[in-house]
Amino acid sequence: MTSKVRTNMPGDKNQKMILGAFMQAANCSNYAASWRHPETMSDFLNAEYFQRIARILEDGKFHFAFIDDRLAMPGIYKDSVKDSLLHGVRVVKFDLIPIVMAMAMSTKNLGIGATYSTTYHEPFHIARLFATLDHMTNGRVGWNVVTSLNDEEAQNFGLENHLDHDQRYDQADEVMEAIEGLWDTWADDAIILDKDKGIFADPNKVRRLEYEGSYVKSRGPLTVPRPPQGHPVVMQAGQSSRGRDFAAKWGEVIFAIFKTPEEGKSIGKDIRRRAEKFGRDPKDIKIVTAAYAIPGTTPESATKKMELIESLATTTDKLTLLSELLNFDFGTYEMDHKLTPEELDGISGSRGLAEHFMRGDKEPTVSEFIEASNRGTIQELPVFCGTPDNIAEDMSEWFTEGACDGFMIAATHIPGAYEDFVQMVVPQLQNMGIVQSEYTTTTMRENLGLPKPLR
Numbered sequence: 001m002t003s004k005v006r007t008n009m010p011g012d013k014n015q016k017m018i019l020g021a022f023m024q025a026a027n028c029s030n031y032a033a034s035w036r037h038p039e040t041m042s043d044f045l046n047a048e049y050f051q052r053i054a055r056i057l058e059d060g061k062f063h064f065a066f067i068d069d070r071l072a073m074p075g076i077y078k079d080s081v082k083d084s085l086l087h088g089v090r091v092v093k094f095d096l097i098p099i100v101m102a103m104a105m106s107t108k109n110l111g112i113g114a115t116y117s118t119t120y121h122e123p124f125h126i127a128r129l130f131a132t133l134d135h136m137t138n139g140r141v142g143w144n145v146v147t148s149l150n151d152e153e154a155q156n157f158g159l160e161n162h163l164d165h166d167q168r169y170d171q172a173d174e175v176m177e178a179i180e181g182l183w184d185t186w187a188d189d190a191i192i193l194d195k196d197k198g199i200f201a202d203p204n205k206v207r208r209l210e211y212e213g214s215y216v217k218s219r220g221p222l223t224v225p226r227p228p229q230g231h232p233v234v235m236q237a238g239q240s241s242r243g244r245d246f247a248a249k250w251g252e253v254i255f256a257i258f259k260t261p262e263e264g265k266s267i268g269k270d271i272r273r274r275a276e277k278f279g280r281d282p283k284d285i286k287i288v289t290a291a292y293a294i295p296g297t298t299p300e301s302a303t304k305k306m307e308l309i310e311s312l313a314t315t316t317d318k319l320t321l322l323s324e325l326l327n328f329d330f331g332t333y334e335m336d337h338k339l340t341p342e343e344l345d346g347i348s349g350s351r352g353l354a355e356h357f358m359r360g361d362k363e364p365t366v367s368e369f370i371e372a373s374n375r376g377t378i379q380e381l382p383v384f385c386g387t388p389d390n391i392a393e394d395m396s397e398w399f400t401e402g403a404c405d406g407f408m409i410a411a412t413h414i415p416g417a418y419e420d421f422v423q424m425v426v427p428q429l430q431n432m433g434i435v436q437s438e439y440t441t442t443t444m445r446e447n448l449g450l451p452k453p454l455r
C-alpha cells in the first residue's frame with residue numbers, strides 16, 4: 001500500500017499523524033461513566049495502573065499521553081459534591097506530577113503532557129517543576145497550560161470566585177512570559193563541571209530574569225538548568241476568541257474539539273492565522289482533536305460494544321459535568337426552563353464552549369443545552385465505530401484532508417479501549433504509512449517535529 005500524503009497543510013507533507021491519549025488521573029476517561037464499564041480496572045489507586053496504560057500507549061507508538069486536570073471535585077451542580085461522589089462523576093483527581101514520573105519510569109519514548117493551571121500556581125513553581133520533569137524524563141514532558149474554569153477551584157485556593165475570563169488570560173500571558181523567561185535563564189551549555197579547575201557553571205551563561213508585570217513578579221534565575229527540550233512542549237486548549245489568541249501565541253500542540261473535518265479545517269486556519277499575527281511560523285503548531293475509537297471484528301460487534309458504552313451515562317453525569325465546565329448551576333432549573341440572556345450571562349467557565357453549544361439560540365432550555373453539548377456522553381467527541389479498517393480510513397481522511405495533525409484518543413473503558421486501539425487500529429494505520437511504526441527521535445518535541453526554542 002502506498003503512503004498517504006497530506007495536501008493542504010503547512011509544513012512537511014510526509015508528517016505522520018500524531019497520536020495522543022486523552023486521559024484523566026483517575027479510573028475514568030473523559031467519559032465519566034467509563035468507570036462503570038464492566039472491563040474498566042477498579043484497582044487504580046496505585047502507580048501500576050498508570051504504568052500499564054503508559055506501556056500500552058508506547059507499544060502503539062503513541063506520541064504522548066495527555067492528562068486533563070481540575071483543582072476541585074465537581075460541586076457546582078446543586079451546590080453540592082453529594083451527587084458527584086455517589087455517582088463517581090470524576091471525583092478523584094490525583095496530582096499529576098507523580099503520575100507523570102510513574103508513567104515515564106515505565107517507558108522510554110512516550111511523551112507525557114500534564115495540565116497545570118496558570119491561575120493557581122506561581123510561575124517560579126511551574127517553571128521549576130516542569131524543568132525538573134523534563135530532565136528526569138530526558139525531554140519527554142509537555143505542559144497543558146490552562147487558566148482553570150470554576151469557583152470550586154477558586155475556593156480551594158483561598159478565593160471566593162474565579163477570576164474574570166479575560167483577566168485570567170491576561171494573567172496567563174504574564175505567567176507564560178515569566179516561565180519561558182525562567183527556562184531561558186540558563187544557557188544550554190552553562191554547566192562546565194570542571195573538577196580540576198573547580199568550576200561548576202559559567203556565571204556569564206546564567207542570568208537573572210527580573211520579570212515584573214501587573215500580576216506576576218519573579219527575579220530568577222531558575223534553580224534548574226535549561227530543560228533538555230529547551231522548553232517542555234507547550235500544549236493549550238483555549239476555545240473562545242481570547243482563548244484562541246492565547247493558544248496561537250503560546251501553544252505548540254493545540255487541542256481543539258470539533259465534530260467534522262470542515263469545522264477542524266476552519267479552526268486550524270483561524271489558529272494559524274492568529275499565530276502568524278504573533279510572528280510565529282504556522283507549521284510550528286500542531287492541532288490535535290479528540291475522538292473515541294470503538295473497533296469490532298465486524299460492524300455489528302462494534303455497534304454492540306458502543307451500545308453498552310452509551311448505556312452507562314446518567315443524567316446526573318451530564319448535569320454535573322456541564323455545570324462544572326460552564327461554572328453555572330444547571331441544578332437550580334427545571335429541564336424545560338428557557339435560560340434567559342441575563343441568566344446565561346452568569347456562565348463564567350468556558351464561554352467559548354457555551355457559545356458553541358448554544359449555536360445561536362438566544363434562550364436554550366436546560367435540556368437543549370445538555371443535548372447540544374452532549375456533555376457526559378461519548379457523543380461529546382467524534383466517535384469512530386466500526387471495523388479497524390473503517391476506523392483507520394476515517395481517521396486518515398480527517399488527517400490527509402488537513403482537518404487536524406492528529407488525534408487524542410479518548411478511552412471508553414480503561415485500559416481495554418487503548419488495548420483494542422493498539423492491537424486493532426494502529427496496525428492498519430501503520431500499514432497505510434500514516435502513523436509512526438518506530439520512535440526515531442528521543443524527545444517529545446523532536447518526535448512531534450517541533451523545533452527547540454532558541455534561548
Ligand SMILES: Cc1cc2nc3c(=O)[nH]c(=O)nc-3n(C[C@H](O)[C@H](O)[C@H](O)COP(=O)(O)O)c2cc1C
Nearest residue numbers: 068069115146147148237238239240243350351352
Ligand atoms: C479539549 C479541552 C481540554 C481541556 N482541558 C482542561 C483541563 O484539563 N483543565 C482545565 O482547567 N481546563 C481545561 N480546558 C479548558 C481550557 O483550557 C480553557 O481554560 C477553557 O476552555 C476556558 O477558556 P475558553 O473560554 O477560551 O474556552 C480544556 C478545554 C478543552 C477544549
